[in-house]
Amino acid sequence: MKFKKKILGIGAGYVGGPSMVMIASKCPDYRVTVVDVNPERIAAWNSDRLPVYEPGLDAIVKKTRGRNLFFSTDVEAQIQDNDIIFVCVNTPTKTFGAGAGMAADLQYWEKTARQILENAKSPKIVIEKSTLPIKTAQAMERILSSGNKKITFDVLSNPEFMAEGTAVSDLENPDRVLIGSRETKSGLAARAQLVEIYTRWLPREKIITSNIWSAELSKLVANAFLAQRVSSINSISALCEKADADVSEVAHAVGTDSRIGSKFLKAGIGFGGSCFKKDILNLVYLCRFYGLPEVASYWESVVRINEYQQDRFIANILQSMFNTLAGKKICVLGFAFKADTGDTRESPAISITRKLLAERAEVVITDPQALANAAVDLAQEKGNIRYVEDPYEAARGCHALAVMTDWEEYRKLDYRKIYKSMVKPAFLFDGRNIVDRRKCFEIGFNVFSIGKPALTRY
Numbered sequence: 001m002k003f004k005k006k007i008l009g010i011g012a013g014y015v016g017g018p019s020m021v022m023i024a025s026k027c028p029d030y031r032v033t034v035v036d037v038n039p040e041r042i043a044a045w046n047s048d049r050l051p052v053y054e055p056g057l058d059a060i061v062k063k064t065r066g067r068n069l070f071f072s073t074d075v076e077a078q079i080q081d082n083d084i085i086f087v088c089v090n091t092p093t094k095t096f097g098a099g100a101g102m103a104a105d106l107q108y109w110e111k112t113a114r115q116i117l118e119n120a121k122s123p124k125i126v127i128e129k130s131t132l133p134i135k136t137a138q139a140m141e142r143i144l145s146s147g148n149k150k151i152t153f154d155v156l157s158n159p160e161f162m163a164e165g166t167a168v169s170d171l172e173n174p175d176r177v178l179i180g181s182r183e184t185k186s187g188l189a190a191r192a193q194l195v196e197i198y199t200r201w202l203p204r205e206k207i208i209t210s211n212i213w214s215a216e217l218s219k220l221v222a223n224a225f226l227a228q229r230v231s232s233i234n235s236i237s238a239l240c241e242k243a244d245a246d247v248s249e250v251a252h253a254v255g256t257d258s259r260i261g262s263k264f265l266k267a268g269i270g271f272g273g274s275c276f277k278k279d280i281l282n283l284v285y286l287c288r289f290y291g292l293p294e295v296a297s298y299w300e301s302v303v304r305i306n307e308y309q310q311d312r313f314i315a316n317i318l319q320s321m322f323n324t325l326a327g328k329k330i331c332v333l334g335f336a337f338k339a340d341t342g343d344t345r346e347s348p349a350i351s352i353t354r355k356l357l358a359e360r361a362e363v364v365i366t367d368p369q370a371l372a373n374a375a376v377d378l379a380q381e382k383g384n385i386r387y388v389e390d391p392y393e394a395a396r397g398c399h400a401l402a403v404m405t406d407w408e409e410y411r412k413l414d415y416r417k418i419y420k421s422m423v424k425p426a427f428l429f430d431g432r433n434i435v436d437r438r439k440c441f442e443i444g445f446n447v448f449s450i451g452k453p454a455l456t457r458y
Ligand code: UDX
Pocket: 160, 161, 162, 163, 164, 165, 223, 226, 230, 263, 264, 265, 266, 267, 268, 269, 270, 271, 272, 273, 274, 275, 276, 337, 338, 339
């Protein structure tokens, strides 16, 4: 079959995989190829067990794979053979050298830019999909124009706003799609090609076009604003606990003001995920770099409150359980950074489990999707950790339950049955405010929620 356009996604991770799958599904006359340096990842995308768990994704892959969607490890040949290239490689926080712990590590991204330059034999549109520091497109352009080749490269910024667990519906029906480009003749022509792809399934009004720097910055700012709302409500949860107020009631009262809005006001043990912390730290680093220390410290406080919330959670467990956890068994209910994903990157459950182990508690971890990742995250930890799939088995013989992930099934567990199998007095620390706290208190638990008065028997 002759395809109308040939599109490549470099990086078959959480961003690249689902976004390329969606384009293939909506544009059957375009050929979409996804490449990755990691052969196991590609093998998984070609198998029945995809490397990314997203509701609805399997069905779309089944429909498109082998038709107009292909997965390959041959990065170089695919660069040659495709006209439109989405760069979706990972940009983690730097762990070494200048900016360690703050700045984005751009090594994978730069390697990709050089690979594109080396292998291109015809004009390419290169699209930044990964979240990147502002002005990365400029660096990309400089690398791409550094060769002797007389090939034009147009760099666009098209940041991805999908959230994990809802990737398919976010991609199918996003609030908006953002496309930034140079405002030159060639930049605008490249932008029009990308707009054409998205208008296959979205109305034109949903596609926002802007200059390239605004697009790059908007992605960081959107994530910073979302994380800031979570830290804002979490900071208020600490005050609620002191003042006998209920943070859910406060969030509801505040969020019904249409100027504020009700979303992202759920108090809990803090935000996780691969984006929020990384992107805020990146923003902080950029502000410092540009000589804006006040702006930097304003945004840094969002991350600090997130850490404070986890410290508070552990301090509360320790204090409520008679100031010692040594030898006690704690069941960690949920390890993913949020429900409906197996992803544990930056999950608050990681730091909380480490703190429990530091207190010499025995930790039993259960999660419907994330146990394999949890075992990798905690591989270096010393101490007694067990991984148990069945939540009832996990809780058996424990002194306390600590809810870390808002899995729907944890709302519906038979807490009476669980209570019966636990050591008494039994404690329930609900880090996501999902259990029926009054009912659990009536069953016999001492119940500690976030931002609500504790329900205890002593
Ligand atoms: C986020 C952005 O939402 C998305 O637009 C961007 O593309 C990537 O980063 P994601 O990390 O998948 O997506 O998850 P999100 O749903 O935003 O949740 C992030 C964290 O905040 C989770 O740990 C979640 O539990 C926490 N959260 C969210 C709260 O604690 N309270 C809330 O009210 C909302």
